[in-house]
Amino acid sequence: DMDMPVDHIRLHEAGELDPARWGARGARLATLARLGVPVPRGMLLSTALVTRITDIGADRVFAGQIAGRIAALGDDVLLSLRSSPPKPEWGGPEALLNIGVTDARLPAITQRVGRKGALELYFRLIEGYGTMVEGLDPEDFENLVADQMKVWSVGSEGELPAEARAALADEAKALYADETGHPFPQEPADQLCAAVDAMARNWNSVSARLLRQSHGAEEDAGLALIMQRMALGVGQGACGAGVVHMVDERSGLPSVTGRWLPQAQGYDALMGLRTPHLITTDARKAARQTAPSLEEQAPEALAELREHYTTVANGLGDAHGFEFTVEEGQLWVLDAILSPRSARATVRIATDLARSGAISREEALLRVEPRTLIEHLHPQIDPAAPRDVFGAGLPASPGAATGRIVFTPENAVQVQAQGDAAILVRVETSPEDIRGMHSASAVLTVRGGMTSHAAVIARGLGLPCVVGASDLRLDLRAKAIVTQDGRTFTEGALITVDGTRGEVVAGAPAMIPPELDGAFETLMSWADQVRTMGVRANADTPQDARTARSFAVDGIGLCRTEHMFFHEDRITVMRKMILADTTEARQAALAQLLPMQRDDFVELFGIMRGLPVTIRLLDPPLHEFLPHSREEMMELAEEMDLSVREVTERSNGLSEFNPMLGKRGVRLGVTMPEIYEMQARAIFEAAAIVNTQNLEQVVPEIMIPLVSANREVEVVKARVDDIAGQVMAEREVSLTYRLGIMVETPRAALRAGDLAKSCAFFSFGTNDLTQMTYGLSRDDAGRFMRDYVNQGVFAEDPFHSLDIEGVGELLLLAARRGRRTQKELMLGLCGEHGGDPGSIHFCKLAGFDYVSCSPFRAPIARLAAAQASL
Ligand code: PEP
Ligand code: MG
16 A cells, blocks of 8 residues: 555545545545444545646556556456545536446356346446546437337336346447447456546536536635445345435434335436335335335345434434445445435424534534524425415515405404404504504515514514515505506405515415424523523513513513503593693693503513513604594594694694604603603502512613713603602602613714713614614615615615624624723613624624514524524
8 A cells, every 4th residue: 555645545444534635525434434334445535636637647646556456356346436525515526336347347247246237237337437438428328228128118227138238238338439439448447547537627627617616616626536346236135225314304303214226226326217115114105105115125224224323413413314225135325415404303403413412502502593493483384385476575574374465454353353364465554553463464565674663563473574565556446456467466365475585475375384392492491501691572562571471581671662552542542642732631641641551561560570671761753643544533533622623733733754853752751751751650650569569579671762962861860760759759669770771873872971871771772773874764765675685785684684884883882982981881782683693693792781672583582692602
């Protein structure tokens, strides 16, 4: 061996190898051999050696050593030559099998596998060699086979008799000689050298270079080669080839699946025309297959494969199946292949591997893409099902649901009451639609972006939702959705909203139900042990809070109190309060709202059992609460003892040109102090009630929205402190609470150092902060966001995935300035980005204490936060 070039190594003596030098397959086979898996013996040629072969030819590199070595193996030993690129996706020439069959060696090979088998191997070699080395057309060879099948009137190649195979071998030799002008080489060493040269040449062809460079290969990426003894799947006794996997692709649970082809040559044959058989007897029976299974033909081989599965899973740290050959009952493994798996199976496999010690828990956590957990949480359209997509928009809330089209929230309630599923279709939604959304199975809007009303509410409810489906038109008079090419879907028609992909599909495609299995729970518990950043939920109602608790959040990071005012029994009181023209009238209405709010908070605190609850004081512009239809105006006029005209006038008086930048948030709090005072009182009274009932003491966190100046905080803080003092005195209790602000205007971020003086915490409202940093309306972005992302203007929708470079810089700056003033300042994020893994990673790096997201995204956030800690 010493005089052979140094850049080669025996497979069974190699141990751990570097894939960059020996190729991925070469390194893997060496590991399999080390693990005791029966890999046929062989030799690896390094990338450096193959490069030398490219330069001066295999003949000169091997310097006459090959012939003697092949001879020493014996006349009945055949070789395979396979390529081994450093990365599988870099391509590489196809394998050449059966190297070494010659006229002179045919008798010895016949001894080993019988005459028919030997002749078949010869034919396959001439075909493969002719194709690879001489560039002949494989079809010409296949035509020879087809002709013989006609002559012998057989339906499959396997039924051809030995005479036919003899004729085929002769015909192949003749074809080869005719086409190339020289006879088929009769020296095994010549066959091998020519094949090695051909592979090296192929690797350097322009098309091969372009292909691999498109997959990230460097200019000078090399190819390694594997020469191996052939395990022959043809011959006497149990012979054949197959591929097997030991875990189910869908579930990840143990299950033996695969294909087995008796009397066949390697995996390559399985890809061909013959129908392979199933592996186990059970599967064979289930498929009503009459041909024998591997389990029936070579039970020991199957038992051995099961054992190797465990060894290899431990050794390679992942679930692998096998390509294998059985020769006279003896198993040979040709390669291990990563078992394919669904998102759900990925979790099962990773946790099983960690449980068995094959990988660490940390590794298991890193193996699961957080986003893919949505498959555990929501029904999905079966990826295999045909889908008739008639509309597309933004994937605002994941999962899929089928139902009947309705165009109004009232209809959604009706359809649901009849026991049917409703798909609420709107131009866009507003707070009035909430009840309808509760009754709907999915929501589709023509307008809106990722943080539009519909998107935010649907995510909170766990409803599939597509927004900004701007290629659809709503003909509300005809009660129909109209597509650009004129298809119409009328009220009551069955459609499916796929909020995972952002598609609207006609009819009811097959679905996969969600499943929170043990593996999911295990992974989540590991994530919680690892993560150091909190995950809270955005939860407005007791129902949200219960959902949030079921997903094991660390608290509520955002309770949007305005959502409490849209209930039927409250909206009228709310409207009275808003339209009141005197402080007394306003206070009377507020006095009616107070007990309602207090009850809400009592319930919320009760559900959260001492976990932190951040309550945001009223935020939206008041006109959002006002009636829109004439009927509603009339109703309200009657309630308030006013004329319809007066109600209309007062409502109109509240309208603004640009309400999102108008009198909302803290601006309401400063100019109409009674509202925040009522809310503060409701919060403190609720805390007092709960604290006397429960052991767990509530420490309410009160949050002021849309702050931009320090004085705003001082004004509100003084009043809130005052109310706290009053409630404590009235109820003779002591209460602790924290007051903080939402940082959601650029000015608040810039002035964070100053603002932190009066705050216990900052919660970044990245929805508004993104809107204001870009100058991009969150409710209108849906109209062009898809175009922007498709054209690469934005890498991603900044309302979905935090814009690290821009908005992120404001976050960092505010965090730094805030903490410089106040070391203990608690930092959180409660925009929709709190459920986005990339954004969560950023928050961890920025030193945030928690992120807050809609309850259904909490598992994703918990896993992403864990990964960010690793
Ligand atoms: C935000 O602006 O990020 C936020 C959480 O508040 P809202 O979405 O209610 O404006
Ligand atoms: Mg906001």
